[in-house]
Amino acid sequence: MYQGIKISGFGGQGVISAGYLLAQAGMMEGKEVSFFPAYGAEMRGGTANCSVVVASDEVTTPIVTSPDTAIVLNEPSLAKFEPTVKPGGLLIINSSLVNSKATRTDIKVIYVPCNQVAGELGNAKIMNMVALGAFAAATGAITIDAIAKALPKVYKKLKPEVIELNVKALKRGAEFKLN
Amino acid sequence: MAEKKLMKGNEALAEGAIRAGCRFFAGYPITPQNEVPEYMSWRLPQVNGAFVQAESEVSAINMVYGAAATGVRCMTSSSSPGISLKQEGISYCAGADLPVFIGNVMRGGPGLGNIAGAQGDYWQATRGGGHGDYRTFVMAPNSVTEMANFPHKCFEVSFKYRIPSMVLADGIIGQMMEPVEFKHPEVDVKTLVEPDWAIGVNGGRAKRIVKSYDLREGYLEVMVNERVKRYKQIEASETLYEEKMMDDAEIAIVAYGTSARVSVAAMKLAREKGLKVGLFRPITLWPFPKARLVELSKRVKKFLVVEMSLGQMVEDVQLALNGRAEVHLHAKPGASVMTADEVYRTMDNIVKKGAKEYAAAK
Amino acid sequence: MQLLNKKPESLLDVKMHYCPGCGHGIIHRLVAEVMDELGIRSRTIGVAPVGCAVFADTYFNCDMIQGPHGRGPAEATGIKRAKPDSIVFSYQGDGDLASIGMAEIVHAAIRSENITVIFVNNAIYGMTGGQMAPTTLIGQKATTCVDGRTAKQAGYPIKMSEMLATIDGATYLERTTVHTAPGVLKTKSAIRKAFQNQIDGKGFSLVEILSMCPTNWGTRLDNPSEATKFVAEGMLPVFPLGVYKDACAADKK
Numbered sequence A: 001m002y003q004g005i006k007i008s009g010f011g012g013q014g015v016i017s018a019g020y021l022l023a024q025a026g027m028m029e030g031k032e033v034s035f036f037p038a039y040g041a042e043m044r045g046g047t048a049n050c051s052v053v054v055a056s057d058e059v060t061t062p063i064v065t066s067p068d069t070a071i072v073l074n075e076p077s078l079a080k081f082e083p084t085v086k087p088g089g090l091l092i093i094n095s096s097l098v099n100s101k102a103t104r105t106d107i108k109v110i111y112v113p114c115n116q117v118a119g120e121l122g123n124a125k126i127m128n129m130v131a132l133g134a135f136a137a138a139t140g141a142i143t144i145d146a147i148a149k150a151l152p153k154v155y156k157k158l159k160p161e162v163i164e165l166n167v168k169a170l171k172r173g174a175e176f177k178l179n
Numbered sequence B: 001m002a003e004k005k006l007m008k009g010n011e012a013l014a015e016g017a018i019r020a021g022c023r024f025f026a027g028y029p030i031t032p033q034n035e036v037p038e039y040m041s042w043r044l045p046q047v048n049g050a051f052v053q054a055e056s057e058v059s060a061i062n063m064v065y066g067a068a069a070t071g072v073r074c075m076t077s078s079s080s081p082g083i084s085l086k087q088e089g090i091s092y093c094a095g096a097d098l099p100v101f102i103g104n105v106m107r108g109g110p111g112l113g114n115i116a117g118a119q120g121d122y123w124q125a126t127r128g129g130g131h132g133d134y135r136t137f138v139m140a141p142n143s144v145t146e147m148a149n150f151p152h153k154c155f156e157v158s159f160k161y162r163i164p165s166m167v168l169a170d171g172i173i174g175q176m177m178e179p180v181e182f183k184h185p186e187v188d189v190k191t192l193v194e195p196d197w198a199i200g201v202n203g204g205r206a207k208r209i210v211k212s213y214d215l216r217e218g219y220l221e222v223m224v225n226e227r228v229k230r231y232k233q234i235e236a237s238e239t240l241y242e243e244k245m246m247d248d249a250e251i252a253i254v255a256y257g258t259s260a261r262v263s264v265a266a267m268k269l270a271r272e273k274g275l276k277v278g279l280f281r282p283i284t285l286w287p288f289p290k291a292r293l294v295e296l297s298k299r300v301k302k303f304l305v306v307e308m309s310l311g312q313m314v315e316d317v318q319l320a321l322n323g324r325a326e327v328h329l330h331a332k333p334g335a336s337v338m339t340a341d342e343v344y345r346t347m348d349n350i351v352k353k354g355a356k357e358y359a360a361a362k
Numbered sequence C: 001m002q003l004l005n006k007k008p009e010s011l012l013d014v015k016m017h018y019c020p021g022c023g024h025g026i027i028h029r030l031v032a033e034v035m036d037e038l039g040i041r042s043r044t045i046g047v048a049p050v051g052c053a054v055f056a057d058t059y060f061n062c063d064m065i066q067g068p069h070g071r072g073p074a075e076a077t078g079i080k081r082a083k084p085d086s087i088v089f090s091y092q093g094d095g096d097l098a099s100i101g102m103a104e105i106v107h108a109a110i111r112s113e114n115i116t117v118i119f120v121n122n123a124i125y126g127m128t129g130g131q132m133a134p135t136t137l138i139g140q141k142a143t144t145c146v147d148g149r150t151a152k153q154a155g156y157p158i159k160m161s162e163m164l165a166t167i168d169g170a171t172y173l174e175r176t177t178v179h180t181a182p183g184v185l186k187t188k189s190a191i192r193k194a195f196q197n198q199i200d201g202k203g204f205s206l207v208e209i210l211s212m213c214p215t216n217w218g219t220r221l222d223n224p225s226e227a228t229k230f231v232a233e234g235m236l237p238v239f240p241l242g243v244y245k246d247a248c249a250a251d252k253k
Helices: A015-028 A075-084 A114-121 A124-139 A144-154 A160-174 B009-019 B035-046 B057-069 B080-095 B122-126 B144-161 B171-175 B219-237 B257-272 B290-296 B313-321 B340-361 C024-038 C052-059 C072-082 C094-100 C102-110 C160-164 C181-199 C225-238 C247-252
Strands: A002-010 A032-037 A047-055 A069-072 A090-094 A108-112 B005-008 B024-027 B050-053 B074-078 B101-108 B114-117 B137-139 B165-170 B177-180 B241-244 B251-254 B277-282 B284-286 B302-307 B326-331 C044-048 C063-066 C087-093 C116-121 C170-177 C204-210 C242-246
Touching: A002 A015, A002 A075, A002 A124, A015 A032, A015 A047, A015 A124, A015 A144, A015 B005, A015 B177, A032 B171, A047 A075, A069 A075, A069 A124, A075 A090, A090 A124, A108 A124, A114 A124, A114 A160, A124 A144, A124 A160, A144 A160, B005 B009, B005 B144, B009 B035, B009 B074, B009 B101, B009 B144, B009 B165, B009 B171, B009 B177, B024 B035, B024 B057, B024 C072, B035 B050, B035 B074, B050 B057, B050 C072, B057 B074, B057 B080, B057 C063, B057 C072, B057 C102, B074 B080, B080 B101, B080 B122, B101 B144, B101 B171, B114 B171, B122 B165, B122 B284, B137 B144, B144 B165, B144 B171, B144 B177, B144 B219, B165 B171, B165 B257, B171 B257, B251 B257, B251 B340, B257 B277, B257 B302, B257 B340, B277 B290, B290 B313, B302 B313, B302 B340, B313 B326, B326 B340, C024 C052, C024 C116, C024 C181, C044 C052, C044 C072, C052 C063, C052 C087, C072 C087, C072 C102, C072 C116, C087 C094, C087 C181, C094 C102, C094 C116, C094 C160, C102 C116, C102 C160, C102 C204, C116 C181, C160 C170, C160 C204, C160 C242, C170 C181, C170 C225, C170 C247, C181 C204, C204 C225, C242 C247
Parallel strands: A002 A069, A069 A090, A090 A108, B024 B050, B024 B074, B074 B101, B101 B165, B137 B165, B251 B277, B251 B302, B302 B326, C044 C063, C044 C087, C087 C116, C116 C204, C170 C204
Antiparallel strands: A002 A047, A032 A047, A032 B177, B005 B177, B101 B114, B137 B284, B241 B277, C170 C242
């Protein structure tokens, strides 16, 4: 198993922390992992992205240029990363903010209304968890359980009830399946 | 086994230096190495060490020059433009035989360039960089775990041979997170013997002078030649490299740092398609593992140098092989990273071109 | 016969290279006498500059370090932070401190580094052969302003003590001179105070000392009074003597 993942969205959508969380969860599950955030000037507003690799064997390059999965949380990210997904790969689109549809037919696509689901759960900040839940369910690269266990390692100051809410968001995300 | 920890390359470099006995750090903010001084600023006081945010890189290297002269294990770090500013000080450290440890987390250049990862400082790091005849011990990590463990080796070599040492990483290795493993036992600084050249509270012994000059006729030559002897010892004893799938390789990729990571992916791709490719990764860039390359050239006749620069390390490979084998180059300057696919295609071309030439010769 | 004045222990009995009439020899002796009197020689580290005093590392009888031009305060910072029990002084000229090393001296003061700085101001580059210094007076001739410094072409002489006095971190700043005997005595007490402050952990102290350079000023070597006259009539009006900052005295009030 070798999953190269690209996560992209506006600064503030939790792109970087979602990537960090995936890597942490993968490591705790005994997998080889790497996490590489776009940094510096790119972090000051605009679009942020990161690369995550979760693998059963050695991680080669930490920079994911042809992702097995791309998670796009805003419109510009769809335009930028849809063309890079490996044929047969997966594209997860935050349909709350992205109005366009995917144009490629050689990849799998899941539309997840991340902001809407997070709003229903009462906390807009956890929209990134909804996307991760969908990713976990669709790829099996990582379990919802592992992500839940990694949460307190990454968000050290979160109260237990907020962690619980994050787990709920992961589970709601997992309900969005391929058509 | 201790619990695995996910760590950023830059933080691992800082923590690794502290575990190797570093007790003084001076630095100046520059992307993409900011996590090093940030980490040092709170971590060093925990171990009774001292941290100073200097007014410039020039000042930072000179603070380290002063601290190193007292025999304390000390470090400064920066990224490409800042390392340029430190060159004068590094030359003085070399001239005064001071064991300073320097981290360079390379970004794009020349000039202000950009803040993405690059490998354009190879020449600067391995050729001296500053003025005068001197060498710096240079190690090139390709993982967060190597970032964590190379400071140990650097301090060891620096103190044994009295030479500045450098970890030459690229911005990607500095910024990425990976599970980290600290392989060396933590150095207990209380057990370190004060060197017999260190200045400090002298308790009545004869005075000591730390300096890089000797204006008396003929004396500088003696001073430099004595240093050259130590350089030769380092070349003989401290050269490090790694090989992957070289046993049956017909093409050897030569790459370090992030380029080596991409090259492993390219190698796997090539092996799937039936090309017998191996990887030769220099771990010390100076001393460069020349002798091993020569040995390999007895059976490997094609070498492909892959680097995120315009073709710098390739010169060392050519110098080492001296015509014994073909040396090809896959260069990616301007702070962008080659993809595994691109490297594979270059290899494929080399093989096809070789086959065509072979057919033509027939 | 009675020996009234022997060489200080903190100064080695070696031949100095300074020119006739130069002030460095006097100032070296004053620093050495203060080290003797305070009993700090065995824990003092001196930082030698680039410039005429580069060989100070061979003259003082304490551990010494010599590094890049102007970076003395940075080296002193590293030494003091690495070895807080040591006494560290940086000995610098005006080219070293007020030109190439401006950032280092200003920021050492800003951080209130607990070090002592001996700043010798003779308004000229000595070692390199009489070029214009940042402290060269308007109208004063130098090899890079042969008709005399003009404000239009090279601006004005920098008054370091006045400038450093604006910095909160500076503890003690005094400008003295060695062109007269009373000036020498006053300089010694200023140097003493600058070292005592460090011993007491009070922070950044600097003594700016006006000094003679007959060789590069072009004053007569066989008549030292020409050089002392230049200090009195040329330098003193531009660089008035006095205490520019004394945070220790302010504490007492």
